Amino acid sequence: MSIESIVKEFQAVAASPARQLDNYKAAGKKVIGVLPYYAPEELVYAAGMVPMGIWGSNTKTISKAKEYCATFYCTIAQLALEMLLDGTMDKLDGVITPTICDTLRPMSQNIRVSMKKLNKMPTIFLAHPQNRKPAYGLKFCIDQYTNVKTALEEISGAPITDEALKEAIKVYNASRAARREFVKLAGEHCGVITPTLRSAVLKAAWFMLKDEYTAKLNELNAELKALPVCDWKGTKVVTSGIICDNPTLLKIFEDNHIAIAADDVAHESRSFRVDVPENDDPMMALALQFAAQDYDVLLYDEHSSSNRRGEYVANLVKESGAQGLVLFMQQFCDPEEMEYPYLKKALDAAGVPHIKLGVDQQMRDFGQASTAIQAFADVLEMAK
């Protein structure tokens, strides 16, 4: 298949998760919604069910969710609840609600209460440990994952065997490796993989069974590898933030000849940086993977005073060949807002230019963002 036709398939999936849900249900599969962040999707896959990511929406408006949410909840969480309430996700067989940030914690309860009240679907609470590396943190994590496993077994009606989980881990590791390779190839072939296409390819992963997805992505990667490396005349940036999949915003990048060399985005690379060890104890392996997650604003860092994350992001910009960084700051995202001064300090120290764009998923006017991105492109171009 040609690059264009493979990418078109990913675009179709990314644009219509509801159709994916319908298709999986029509095929007799059970589907579990998975909210951000770091839920062990491998358990869902091992249970023979389909995990589908829920990261808000760029087209819906918050209405029904207002009954449950304070106004300072981020739009990603509010729109996730909106879609659970308005019927968009009624075909789901359950939903996993991780609680790693201050919004998701109360949101997990809003979802639990509302889903029960409306008799919609079971909710599966997941609290990751803050201290994820010590033995007690690993034990806590395994306990939590065991709760998730038990709840999933109730929904699927069958136990999740260690063998099935080990196989799921292999499938997911292969998928993560393929996505990391795609990110690298997309940076090298930015003339072909535009920011919009890059986003669609990575976003589709949240709505497809990973074996299907990886097979298709490997095909795409092979085609990209066969191409000569693009001689890009524009500028390159690293993107950072929770999510930046808005097609209108990404089109502005393209209009200003800005390519994405790499990303530090929760919805993208942060979700597939770390593999799960393939060992004999798959539950411990999943806990070890969470323990190994790092350089994320949402995770506790015992060495936070050394600003390791800021340095990591600044290095990412330099190593990827980018000239600057665009930070998509989600409105009301406390962790990202509070981290920003430290990130800025590290970027300034490393001489990395950056801009911070305030975004939310209900943005419909991009005039100001367009001006800022164009001006940033001018700054980067002049600095070349």
Added chain:
Amino acid sequence: MAIYTLGIDVGSTASKCVILKDGKEIVAKSLIDVGAGTSGPDRAINQVLENAGLKREDMAYILATGYGRNSLEGFADKQMSELSCHARGAYFLFPEVHTVIDIGGQDVKVMHIENGAMVNFQMNDKCAAGTGRFLDVMARVLEVKVGDLGRLGALSTKKVAISSTCTVFAESEVISQLAQATDKCDIINGIHHSVAARVVGLAHRVGVQEMVVMTGGVAQNAGVVQALQEQLGHEVHTSPLTQYVGALGAALFAYQKASR
């Protein structure tokens, strides 16, 4: 033969044009008090050509900037962000400039300039506080013309604090002050300091370096300029051409393109 270039700045509240001869001499300018999405840009273009006694075909290069810059696709040869154009225009008028503060109709920008090139900038978030729109709203509540705010603020004899940073809440605060029979001139002076406080916060994020130049329509308001000077601790330079700085920068970039 002379090279004429046209810079068009389609702002949110006004449309401005400048025609330059050989990248040095302003031969004509025009300003219409309505901006993006109105007849303003067309009228400003027709007027500047008429003022110069020139035609579209005489223009070697046309460059559009401002909030409505994309609306001139097909007419302009290129479009650029107003930040780059304001920086370029300010550097043309003040070669010693290092900091440009542009308060426009709906946003505030602070740019850091090195050797005429913009190397860093900050824009306000999606909030009207500290912008021209904020002053428009306050002028309406106070029943004065926005063009008179500077003159009236200078007559203030007592400090009044308008502490809300939100336009909507500040409007309530002004109404409350009016209800208490506070002198309008004192309220206006308080409003100018409120605008300045917002802008100064933004400016410090970029880092303020002499010389500081203020561009955009709000620079015509001496009260805001004075409040900015007080709060920044630096002299703030303005030009009689303040409203045309974006269009001037666009015409300068256009000349750069045309002469290549």
